[in-house]
Amino acid sequence: MGLRFEVHAATEGGGRRGTLHLPHGMVETPVFMPVGTAASVKAVPQGMLETLGADGRGAEIILANTYHLYLRPGHDLIARLGGVHKFMSWDRPMLTDSGGFQVFSLAALRKISPDGVEFRSHLDGSKHFFSPEHSMDVQIALGADIAMAFDECTEHPATHERTQSSMALTHAWAERSLRHFRENAHRVPWFAERGGQRQNLYGIVQGGMYKDLRTESTARLLEMRDAEGTGFDGYAIGGLAVGEPREVTREIIAHTLELLPKDKPRYVMGVGYPDEIVEYARMGVDQMDCVLPTRAARHALLFTSEGRLNIRGKKFAEDSGPVDPDCACSTCLRYSRAYLRHLFHTGEPLAATLASVHNLQFYLDAMRRVRAELHGQGD
Amino acid sequence: MGLRFEVHAATEGGGRRGTLHLPHGMVETPVFMPVGTAASVKAVPQGMLETLGADGRGAEIILANTYHLYLRPGHDLIARLGGVHKFMSWDRPMLTDSGGFQVFSLAALRKISPDGVEFRSHLDGSKHFFSPEHSMDVQIALGADIAMAFDECTEHPATHERTQSSMALTHAWAERSLRHFRENAHRVPWFAERGGQRQNLYGIVQGGMYKDLRTESTARLLEMRDAEGTGFDGYAIGGLAVGEPREVTREIIAHTLELLPKDKPRYVMGVGYPDEIVEYARMGVDQMDCVLPTRAARHALLFTSEGRLNIRGKKFAEDSGPVDPDCACSTCLRYSRAYLRHLFHTGEPLAATLASVHNLQFYLDAMRRVRAELHGQGD
Numbered sequence: 001m002g003l004r005f006e007v008h009a010a011t012e013g014g015g016r017r018g019t020l021h022l023p024h025g026m027v028e029t030p031v032f033m034p035v036g037t038a039a040s041v042k043a044v045p046q047g048m049l050e051t052l053g054a055d056g057r058g059a060e061i062i063l064a065n066t067y068h069l070y071l072r073p074g075h076d077l078i079a080r081l082g083g084v085h086k087f088m089s090w091d092r093p094m095l096t097d098s099g100g101f102q103v104f105s106l107a108a109l110r111k112i113s114p115d116g117v118e119f120r121s122h123l124d125g126s127k128h129f130f131s132p133e134h135s136m137d138v139q140i141a142l143g144a145d146i147a148m149a150f151d152e153c154t155e156h157p158a159t160h161e162r163t164q165s166s167m168a169l170t171h172a173w174a175e176r177s178l179r180h181f182r183e184n185a186h187r188v189p190w191f192a193e194r195g196g197q198r199q200n201l202y203g204i205v206q207g208g209m210y211k212d213l214r215t216e217s218t219a220r221l222l223e224m225r226d227a228e229g230t231g232f233d234g235y236a237i238g239g240l241a242v243g244e245p246r247e248v249t250r251e252i253i254a255h256t257l258e259l260l261p262k263d264k265p266r267y268v269m270g271v272g273y274p275d276e277i278v279e280y281a282r283m284g285v286d287q288m289d290c291v292l293p294t295r296a297a298r299h300a301l302l303f304t305s306e307g308r309l310n311i312r313g314k315k316f317a318e319d320s321g322p323v324d325p326d327c328a329c330s331t332c333l334r335y336s337r338a339y340l341r342h343l344f345h346t347g348e349p350l351a352a353t354l355a356s357v358h359n360l361q362f363y364l365d366a367m368r369r370v371r372a373e374l375h376g377q378g379d
Numbered sequence: 380m381g382l383r384f385e386v387h388a389a390t391e392g393g394g395r396r397g398t399l400h401l402p403h404g405m406v407e408t409p410v411f412m413p414v415g416t417a418a419s420v421k422a423v424p425q426g427m428l429e430t431l432g433a434d435g436r437g438a439e440i441i442l443a444n445t446y447h448l449y450l451r452p453g454h455d456l457i458a459r460l461g462g463v464h465k466f467m468s469w470d471r472p473m474l475t476d477s478g479g480f481q482v483f484s485l486a487a488l489r490k491i492s493p494d495g496v497e498f499r500s501h502l503d504g505s506k507h508f509f510s511p512e513h514s515m516d517v518q519i520a521l522g523a524d525i526a527m528a529f530d531e532c533t534e535h536p537a538t539h540e541r542t543q544s545s546m547a548l549t550h551a552w553a554e555r556s557l558r559h560f561r562e563n564a565h566r567v568p569w570f571a572e573r574g575g576q577r578q579n580l581y582g583i584v585q586g587g588m589y590k591d592l593r594t595e596s597t598a599r600l601l602e603m604r605d606a607e608g609t610g611f612d613g614y615a616i617g618g619l620a621v622g623e624p625r626e627v628t629r630e631i632i633a634h635t636l637e638l639l640p641k642d643k644p645r646y647v648m649g650v651g652y653p654d655e656i657v658e659y660a661r662m663g664v665d666q667m668d669c670v671l672p673t674r675a676a677r678h679a680l681l682f683t684s685e686g687r688l689n690i691r692g693k694k695f696a697e698d699s700g701p702v703d704p705d706c707a708c709s710t711c712l713r714y715s716r717a718y719l720r721h722l723f724h725t726g727e728p729l730a731a732t733l734a735s736v737h738n739l740q741f742y743l744d745a746m747r748r749v750r751a752e753l754h755g756q757g758d
Contacts, residue, residue, distance in 0.1 A: 042728055045729060046713065318456060338460055345451060349731055350419045352728055
């Protein structure tokens with residue numbers, strides 16, 4: 001049984017509205033997925049996440065990072081406690097990344113071989129080894145609804161030659177990821193409890209900023225099959241938002257979307273600013289994630305219908321209005337700009353909570369508006 | 380119009396159950412008041428404070444610190460925004476201290492004269508001066524329901540002679556506090572809006588660990604009157620929990636309670652551990668405050684029906700049970716000890732929120748049980 005993904009309406013521009021049916025519930029797409037790095041969306045209690053958004057429906061799916069949870073508290077511990085949903089008390093869909101991105105960006109002394117990556121923990125210098133098979137085992141132990149194939153993250157900029165060889169490694173690892181994942185699907189902690197449902201695995205298209213390589217990578221991933229002849233449940237476009245100009249990001253996304261099947265979900269990893277996620281959703285991207293709304297919030301940067309503002313600014317000192325007059329989040333309904341500014345200036349921990357709630361609501365509301373717009377056009 | 384304080388039931392041991400009628404609402408006593416130092420109970424959103432406790436009634440009154448708000452964002456700014464209730468969006472009763480305790484414990488280069496205290500800010504070294512009149516002006520600008528007289532906080536230990544002269548200064552300042560406060564009561568930001576209701580002022584009994592001085596201090600405070608012949612609205616017992624043995628604290632409280640009028644609220648400042656607040660409430664103390672539940676929470680120390688526990692402990696790593704099986708707080712209803720331990724170990728900001736909510740609920744529930752017990756005995 002593969003992933004059930006219904007596409008309800010599609011526009012000429014490629015944008016589409018759909019529903020993902022996952023073991024822990026349904027997700028309306030296009031969707032923005034808040035990042036809960038170490039099984040916590042930083043500074044936001046789960047109960048607040050569940051009620052975010054002008055409609056109060058909350059975040060329908062969140063992300064957790066495999067690398068972080070592998071190191072602390074350990075995937076085996078989480079599996080013994082029933083998986084990451086139970087561990088963090090989040091009963092809605094979740095997605096885990098493969099750990100690859102953090103191994104390549106955070107860990108030290110990486111040694112890459114065809115078999116996998118040896119690295120040292122950024123926390124204590126301890127030595128670890130991630131192979132595609134190991135990444136799958138860790139993600140199965142965590143038990144998110146969607147897992148990701150293990151890929152090499154190419155540095156940017158990279159030559160055509162370097163990008164091509166990195167991509168070849170990613171393809172070999174994707175194939176191994178798919179086979180190992182499907183062979184071990186029954187090991188997910190909630191397998192019996194959820195009537196034999198299984199996790200979903202997405203492949204990741206690489207190829208850097210080269211369209212010919214993106215074409216080749218997409219073709220290779222589409223033909224990959226597990227032992228029973230089943231391919232990936234969805235496809236991600238990886239290796240973007242790594243420092244390239246935004247126009248390039250857009251072009252690579254547009255180019256790759258053309259090549260991906262219309263009946264499978266498409267996920268662009270690690271983007272972006274509010275106007276970017278709206279733009280990509282209109283182009284046909286179904287899922288996106290980014291630390292930006294929560295990380296910016298912790299640095300007092302707030303997204304509003306009137307543009308970005310740094311709430312630390314002197315001009316907000318006596319501003320009794322809400323962060324965003326057009327926002328109905330619990331922060332804007334209750335607190336003033338003056339109070340938020342004060343919380344940041346005094347280093348109060350509440351600052352991060354109130355600001356993160358607002359920014360996440362801004363992102364979720366933006367996607368809800370895109371879904372409404374796609375619904376209207378497609379019907 | 381003085382403070383309306385109804386005593387519903389009293390026991391032979393001195394404990395009593397009552398209701399404080401304050402401009403922003405009623406408070407059932409004995410009550411524990413969470414501390415919101417800089418107009419935020421650290422790491423706890425106001426909405427969570429309002430629903431704390433097994434009965435979901437939340438904190439009925441909270442504290443804010445005059446010294447901190449005077450320095451940042453400034454009392455004049457808060458007054459222009461309508462007072463501290465509006466500033467922090469807390470529509471229930473509040474109490475502010477006089478600023479004295481922080482001037483004596485945090486500020487640098489204090490110079491005390493009969494007129495007041497000159498000091499330098501612990502934040503930027505800037506020079507400030509607090510007199511009784513200035514402390515009252517600041518507290519009127521903040522506009523809490525209960526304000527405190529400005530007193531000198533004697534260091535501990537102190538000789539009888541030193542304690543006596545410090546007490547004499549406190550008495551002179553208390554008299555000036557009372558007169559200035561009442562003459563300026565109409566300046567509170569919500570005076571017109573709340574139909575001419577005024578703030579309440581409590582006097583502070585000093586005298587260190589000497590019973591004769593406590594007797595003298597209580598007598599002096601009880602005879603103080605404003606220009607219209609009205610005394611203080613309530614009385615605090617100050618200068619305790621400064622390092623003396625607990626038996627001494629208890630004796631001084633018992634001694635002073637005997638001398639205080641039965642129809643006025645009694646407040647012991649800065650105590651204590653859960654068993655202490657229960658003990659003092661049973662002796663007849665009506666109000667208490669302490670940073671302990673929130674400060675301990677931020678250091679992973681949790682109070683439970685089974686005793687204190689440091690949730691960082693290895694033994695909680697795979698403990699899927701709640702912090703306290705007898706607790707119905709939002710943390711215990713939803714999260715495991717293993718998850719809380721993980722949040723502390725990874726430095727997640729959610730740790731402080733979940734732990735603080737639990738400890739505050741533990742304190743509020745303890746006081747609710749004492750109220751129920753006093754009700755039964757007194758009826």
